[in-house]
Amino acid sequence: MAETARAPAPISNTFIGFMSPHNELEHAIAMVEQHLGALGEAMRVHQAEAIESEAGALQRAMAAAVELLRRSVRAGSLPPPLRQRLALASGQVAAQREALARAGASLDRAIEVLLPAAAPHVAYSAAGLNERPAHSGVVQA
Numbered sequence: 001m002a003e004t005a006r007a008p009a010p011i012s013n014t015f016i017g018f019m020s021p022h023n024e025l026e027h028a029i030a031m032v033e034q035h036l037g038a039l040g041e042a043m044r045v046h047q048a049e050a051i052e053s054e055a056g057a058l059q060r061a062m063a064a065a066v067e068l069l070r071r072s073v074r075a076g077s078l079p080p081p082l083r084q085r086l087a088l089a090s091g092q093v094a095a096q097r098e099a100l101a102r103a104g105a106s107l108d109r110a111i112e113v114l115l116p117a118a119a120p121h122v123a124y125s126a127a128g129l130n131e132r133p134a135h136s137g138v139v140q141a
Contacts, residue, residue: 022079025072028065029085035061036092043099062093 035058042050069086072078 022072022077022082025065025068025078025082028061028068029082029089031061032058032065032089033085036089036096039096040092043096043103058093 035054039051039054039058042054065086069078072082
């Protein structure tokens, strides 16, 4: 039986101030990874509420990670392992974005089949009568 990886527990903001910049960034990346995994699982089992919740949490975690990444880059150091984890997380985000786009397109096609667009107006009805309006809207002098 495969063992699932456990993501680190969230650390309150009061403790983050005492962490080194690399530890802060590592924790932020771990949070992004955790929410990516949870979002992927919610998408796999088609849980709309969980998808919405995890997508929001992922956005917040990514915003925090980006801010910490900016600080780390300004300080001039980003360890290669953190770089690799960021690249992997970026790839996962892109893959999930693509999966959501495909699901959205599939849903759009299903809706089009179930609810076709209104039929275009024709010049004559089934009885052969003209269905055009009596007035063309043009003013004549």
